[in-house]
Every structure is written in C-alpha cells, then in structure tokens.
Amino acid sequence: MSDIRNRIAHLPPEKREQLLRKMAERQQASGAPALDLPPAPRPARAASEPSPLSFAQQRLWFLDRMEPGTTLFNLPAAFRLRGPLEVPALGRAFNALVERHESLRTCFMEQDGQPVQVAEPSLTLALAPEDLTGLPLEQREEQTRKRMAEEARRPFDLTRGPLLRTRLLRLSPEEHVLLLTMHHIVSDGWSIEVLIREVGVFYEAFVAGTAPVLPALPLQYADFARQQQGREGEALRRQLDYWKARLSGAPQVLELPTDWPRPAVQTFQGAELRVELPAALVEQLKALGRRSGATLYMVLLAAFQTVLHRYSGQDEVCVGTPSAGRSQAELEGLIGFFLNTLVLRTDLSGDPTFLGLLGRVREAATGAFDNQDVPFEKLVEELQPRRSLSYTPLFQVMLILQKPQGRPQLGGLALEAIKSTAGRSMFDLTLSLVEVERGGLVGHVEYSTDLFEEATIARLTQHLRTVLEAAVARPEASLASLPLMPEAEQRQMLLDFNRTHADVPLDACFHQLFEGQADRAPDAVAVRDASSSFSYRALDARSNRLAHHLVASGVQPDSLVALLAPRGCDFVASNLGVLKAGAAWLPLDPLHPPQRLAQILSLSRA
Structure with a gap:
C-alpha cells in the first residue's frame, strides 16, 4: 500500500x-x-515570491528602463484558423495555459534597487472575437493587416502586465485570425511553439468535454532564473575561460561598405528581402558537408563569412547565431526567455581553400556549441568590449538556419502562420533560412535601412549564391579565386560599363562640348553640391563672366591659371572659365600647407 x-x-x-x-x-x-x-x-518556492531575473531578462529590463514603452522586444505572431471554431473553448484554453505557466502572469518591478519578477496568483485573458464578416473580402484582409500592425506597435508595461495579449478576428463563420503578442522578456520563438501545442491540447479537451492531459511542469521559469544566477561551478568557469580565450582581441566592428554612414545611435529600423536557394544546390552543399565532416549550417557559414571577408577586407569575421538555451530536458516544455546567442569567430587569413576554411569554421562552431551554456549577457559582462550605441557588441551580423517545421495544429482546425513584417532589424544584417519540404532553403535577409539600400542587399545575396555554387564546384580553390559576381554582373562590370565609345568631334574642346549641351538643355541641372546647384544656362553664364574677367586681367591663350577652391559648384564654374579664356588650369589643394602652395606657384609661374 x-x-x-x-x-x-x-x-x-x-x-x-x-x-x-x-x-x-x-x-x-x-x-x-x-x-x-x-x-x-x-513546490519549494511560492509562486508569488519575488525571484531574480535571468541574465537575458536583466538586459531587456535595463533596455526597457532606458526607453520606456519601446516595442522593439514585442514578439508578434498571427495564425489563420480554418474550420468551426469554439470560441469559449479557445478562451478557456488560453486561461488554462496562463495558469500552467507562471511566466505568462509575471510582472517585473524593483526591490531594494534590483529588478525582480513576481507571478500573479491568477490572471484571466478575454478573447471576444471582433466581427469583420460584414466587410468585403479585400477590406477584411486589409483590416486584418492593420490590426496585426497595431498589435506589434502596442507597448507593454513590464511592471503591470499581462505580457501576453490575445486578439481574435472573425473573417467568416469558419475562418478566424488569432493574433498573439508577447514581450520577449517572457518568451522566445521556441516558446511560441510550446504555446500553440499546449493551447491545442487544452482546446481539444474542452471541446470534447474531457480533462486535458499534459505532463506536469518540473519547474517554472523563475526556478530556472534562480538556478542560472546561482551557477558558479567548475563547468561554467571552464566555459567562460573558453570564450575569453576565443574572443580575446576579436575585431569590435565588421566594417562592411554601407550605403549610408552608421548613425551615432541605432534606430533599429529595418526591412526584409526574400532569399531562396534551390534544392539541387542545397543537396550539393549537404554532400560537400558530409565529405568534410561538416553540417549544412557550417557550409553556409563558411560561404557567408567568405562574402563578408571579401566585402570588408577583414581577415577575422565574427557572426552571431542563436542557441535555444534549453540544454536540459526539463526546460523544453517551458514558456520563457531561454534564447542565447553565440559568437562564431573565424580566421580567414592566408587565403585558405574553401575546404581549409570549412575546417576552421567546423572548429569554431563545435567549440561554440560545446560551450553554449554561458549567457551572452554574462559574456559581455566578462569581456567588457568597447560599448557603443551605434552597434551591438561582439558581432553585428547573424546567421540563422532553422530545422523544417511541421504544420501547427489546433484541435483539428487547419492552422496557418501569417507572416508579419515588423519593419525593424536588431543587427546590421541577419540571414535567416529554413529547409522546406521540396528540399531547398527559403528565408530572408533582415537589414538595417539606416545602413543599406535594398539593391545592395539583393546584390549581396546574389554574391552569396555565387560563392556557394563555386564552392561546391571547386572546394579546393582558394577564397580569393572563388568568383563573387555572377557571369552577368562580371560582363556588365568588365564589358558593358567600359563601352565608352561615342561619336564626339575630335577637333572640339571640352568647353565647346559643354556649350553645346547648354544650348540643348539650358534648364537641366548641370552641377550640384551640398548647398547649391546650377542649371546649364546658369553655369554657362557664370563661367563666361569669369572668362571675360581673366582675359581683361591679361590672361592669354596657353597661359597657366592656378585655381585654389574647395570642391563645389564654383570650382566647376572656375574650371570652365579658365578653359574658355584659352588658358590651362593648375589645381591647388586648399588642405595643403601654405609653404607647399607657394612652392607650386613659384615653380609653375602660374
């Protein structure tokens, strides 16, 4: 007994x-x-007992205090539900989920000057559907997109909660859209999958009138945070030592050529560009990886870092990659912020072959994942890199490769995730790819619009594909010999752009050709600088006045006239004026020291 x-x-x-x-x-x-x-x-810990924050939560708490009401860390998700939906059962399912996971009823406050998290004893979410069935189909979709954007931009109050919002839109009797928004401080991408799976279990049981069956949670997120804050064992110290040695002396910033200067403070404004790699190429990449003892991710990383190396000219490239942060089985079923970030530093010096680089990448990736338990925030605290509001510490570019995902289910309803574009970018560049059923890779590049134009990112993705194709064809080739540009772009750069032949009269001078253009298009803009611009008519008149002044001052054909002026509209007008007077011009640099200018004038007798 x-x-x-x-x-x-x-x-x-x-x-x-x-x-x-x-x-x-x-x-x-x-x-x-x-x-x-x-x-x-x-449980040994009361749910209402204040608990410390995890390292990742501490960073988000600090950033929220710096910029209260920021929506940068909102995690929006939207799902289209097709089939007969029992709305009361779905509402009960969400409230059962909130009761099961303390993190979903947690708020954050200060206690003795330190942030703590406290789970409310109970929390009830309302799920009243908004009826859009009276609108035409096109307007229903438009209003759905509008509400998705509204939810993504609505801030959370960490001190009050709730940090999970649900919203249900009814588009027809058998079509609904479920909007979910969570703050990153209590959730991550893995957590959204847990949420959908468990809501499905609760919903199916409530519809059937049976008791839901889910395994008991061995611990709550606050227990994990306590454990993480209390970890100071030998294993953690060994992993910290690895990262200190690995990242010591790493470059602070990846100096990619940008379309715009890097702003003093990141705005995190961004956009996305779709990327697709065909199944045949992906299969070749996998085969190359198998021959080299590397994964598909490692092959992609080697090619990506090759492109970044060629763009920046830097021999060391650091790329970030996410880690689920759930190395213990008991954490897999929890909703919370476990996501960790690893820094993969690779040495590309010495112009290695692609196979040689792949070996270096394999070593970096294996070492990183073997030591993935050190939170990124703890790593930054220990390494103390140079901090700037202009870029993220340790890395500015990220690569993500996700595993194929099955179709989500919700109690027999067809569930389709709706892609939302948040218009933001946490890093300079993030290349995110996922394997699809037909065997290829699809995804997107998320990029900072403060730094890059869309055309630049499109060219970069094409260069990446070219390097991947060249790598599988000639893996023993050196990085410098791998083509970066596809054949069409090479032809454009080497041939098309150099077809400069034009039917120009060889006996005409430059200023005469200019005057002919001024007659043809007098009102077109001829020259522009930061503060002014001249039309062809205005520039012609201005240069004529200067030419007459020079002739009246004694300038004769074949005279040499020195020109000391900053680059701008007047510099061009002066140049033309000298030529129209029949003289040659001698440019002087205003930045040169006076002694150098005097020496030039003396020797030239201008």
Missing part, C-alpha cells in the same frame, strides 16, 4: 487528479473505505 501511495504522489497533477477521481467513483460505488493518500507535492 505504501508503494501505491508513493507512486500516486509522484504522478503529474493532471494524471493524479484523473486517477483519484476514478478511484473515488469506484470506492463510492463499492462502499469500500477510501485510501489514505498523501497530498500532492508542493
């Missing part, structure tokens, strides 16, 4: 409740005495 009590006491709460209910029914029917069973085990 004691063994039975023991086994029952250690059952998950849901199963224990089901078993006790059945046993009670049988006992009542038979008239047998009830079993003397022990109470269910209680």
Whole structure:
C-alpha cells in the first residue's frame, strides 16, 4: 500500500487528479473505505515570491528602463484558423495555459534597487472575437493587416502586465485570425511553439468535454532564473575561460561598405528581402558537408563569412547565431526567455581553400556549441568590449538556419502562420533560412535601412549564391579565386560599363562640348553640391563672366591659371572659365600647407 501511495504522489497533477477521481467513483460505488493518500507535492518556492531575473531578462529590463514603452522586444505572431471554431473553448484554453505557466502572469518591478519578477496568483485573458464578416473580402484582409500592425506597435508595461495579449478576428463563420503578442522578456520563438501545442491540447479537451492531459511542469521559469544566477561551478568557469580565450582581441566592428554612414545611435529600423536557394544546390552543399565532416549550417557559414571577408577586407569575421538555451530536458516544455546567442569567430587569413576554411569554421562552431551554456549577457559582462550605441557588441551580423517545421495544429482546425513584417532589424544584417519540404532553403535577409539600400542587399545575396555554387564546384580553390559576381554582373562590370565609345568631334574642346549641351538643355541641372546647384544656362553664364574677367586681367591663350577652391559648384564654374579664356588650369589643394602652395606657384609661374 505504501508503494501505491508513493507512486500516486509522484504522478503529474493532471494524471493524479484523473486517477483519484476514478478511484473515488469506484470506492463510492463499492462502499469500500477510501485510501489514505498523501497530498500532492508542493513546490519549494511560492509562486508569488519575488525571484531574480535571468541574465537575458536583466538586459531587456535595463533596455526597457532606458526607453520606456519601446516595442522593439514585442514578439508578434498571427495564425489563420480554418474550420468551426469554439470560441469559449479557445478562451478557456488560453486561461488554462496562463495558469500552467507562471511566466505568462509575471510582472517585473524593483526591490531594494534590483529588478525582480513576481507571478500573479491568477490572471484571466478575454478573447471576444471582433466581427469583420460584414466587410468585403479585400477590406477584411486589409483590416486584418492593420490590426496585426497595431498589435506589434502596442507597448507593454513590464511592471503591470499581462505580457501576453490575445486578439481574435472573425473573417467568416469558419475562418478566424488569432493574433498573439508577447514581450520577449517572457518568451522566445521556441516558446511560441510550446504555446500553440499546449493551447491545442487544452482546446481539444474542452471541446470534447474531457480533462486535458499534459505532463506536469518540473519547474517554472523563475526556478530556472534562480538556478542560472546561482551557477558558479567548475563547468561554467571552464566555459567562460573558453570564450575569453576565443574572443580575446576579436575585431569590435565588421566594417562592411554601407550605403549610408552608421548613425551615432541605432534606430533599429529595418526591412526584409526574400532569399531562396534551390534544392539541387542545397543537396550539393549537404554532400560537400558530409565529405568534410561538416553540417549544412557550417557550409553556409563558411560561404557567408567568405562574402563578408571579401566585402570588408577583414581577415577575422565574427557572426552571431542563436542557441535555444534549453540544454536540459526539463526546460523544453517551458514558456520563457531561454534564447542565447553565440559568437562564431573565424580566421580567414592566408587565403585558405574553401575546404581549409570549412575546417576552421567546423572548429569554431563545435567549440561554440560545446560551450553554449554561458549567457551572452554574462559574456559581455566578462569581456567588457568597447560599448557603443551605434552597434551591438561582439558581432553585428547573424546567421540563422532553422530545422523544417511541421504544420501547427489546433484541435483539428487547419492552422496557418501569417507572416508579419515588423519593419525593424536588431543587427546590421541577419540571414535567416529554413529547409522546406521540396528540399531547398527559403528565408530572408533582415537589414538595417539606416545602413543599406535594398539593391545592395539583393546584390549581396546574389554574391552569396555565387560563392556557394563555386564552392561546391571547386572546394579546393582558394577564397580569393572563388568568383563573387555572377557571369552577368562580371560582363556588365568588365564589358558593358567600359563601352565608352561615342561619336564626339575630335577637333572640339571640352568647353565647346559643354556649350553645346547648354544650348540643348539650358534648364537641366548641370552641377550640384551640398548647398547649391546650377542649371546649364546658369553655369554657362557664370563661367563666361569669369572668362571675360581673366582675359581683361591679361590672361592669354596657353597661359597657366592656378585655381585654389574647395570642391563645389564654383570650382566647376572656375574650371570652365579658365578653359574658355584659352588658358590651362593648375589645381591647388586648399588642405595643403601654405609653404607647399607657394612652392607650386613659384615653380609653375602660374
């Protein structure tokens, strides 16, 4: 009997409740005495007890305090539901989920000058559908996109919560759109998958009128945060030592050629550009990886870092990559912010072959994932890199390769994720790819619009594909010999842009050709600088006045006239004026020291 009590006491709460209910029914029917069973085990920590924040949460708390109301860390998601939806059951399912996961009813506050997280004892979410069925189809879709954007831009109050918002739109009797928005401080991408899966279990049970069956959670997120803050063991110190050695002396910034100067403070404004790699190429990349003892991710990283190396001219390239941060099995079913970031530093010096680089990348990636338990925030704290509001520390470019994802289910309803564009970019560049059923890779490049134009990113993605194709064809080739540009772009650069032949009269001078253009297009803009611009007519008139002044001052044909002026509209007018007077011009640099200018004037007798 004691063994039975023991086994029952250690059952998950849901199963224990089901078993006790059945046993009670049988006992009542038979008239047998009830079993003397022990109470269910209680957690050692009260849910309402303040707990410390994890390292990742501390960073988001600090950033939220710096910029209250920021929506940068909102995690929006939208799903189209097709089929007969039981709205009350879905509402119950979400509230059962909130009761199960403390993180979804957690708020954040200060205690003795330190941030703490506290789970509310209970929290009820409302899920009243908004009826859009009266609108024409096109307007329904437009209003859906509008509400998705609204939810993504609505800020959270970390001190009050809730940090999960639900919104349901009814487009037709059998078509709904579910909008979910969570703050990153209590969630991550993995958590959204857990949420959908468990809401599906609760929903299906409530529709069927049965008790939902889910395994008991071995711990809550606050327990994980306590464990993380208390970890100072030998394993963590060993991993920290690895990262200190690996990233010591790493370049602070990847100096990519940008279309715009880097702003003093990141605005995180961004855009996305779709990327697709065909199945045939991806299969070749996998085969190359298998021959080299490398994964598909490592091959992609080697090619990506090759492009970044060629763009920047830097021999060391640091790229960030996400890690789920759930190395323990008991964390896999929790909703919370576990996501960690690893820094992959690769040495590309010495012009290695692609196979040689792949070996270096394999070593960097293997070492990083073997030491992935050090939180990125702890790493930054230990390494103390140069901090700037203009860029993220340790890396500015990220590569993500996600595994193929199955179709999400919600209690028999067809569930389709709706892609939302948030118009932001956390880093300079993020290349995100996922394998699809037909065998290829699809994804997007998320880029900072403060730095890059879309055409630049499109060219970069084409260069990456060219390097990948060349690498599978000639993996033993050196990085410098791998083509960066596809054949069409090479032809354009080497041939098309150099077809400069034009039918120009060889006996005409430059200023005469200019005057002919001024006659043809007098009102077109001829020259522009930061503060002014001249039309062809105005520039012609201005240069004529200067030419007459020079001739009146004694300038004759074949004279040499020195010109000391900054680059601008007047510089061009002066140049033309000298030529129209029949003289040659000698440019003087205003930045040269006076002694150098005097020497030039003396020797030239201008």
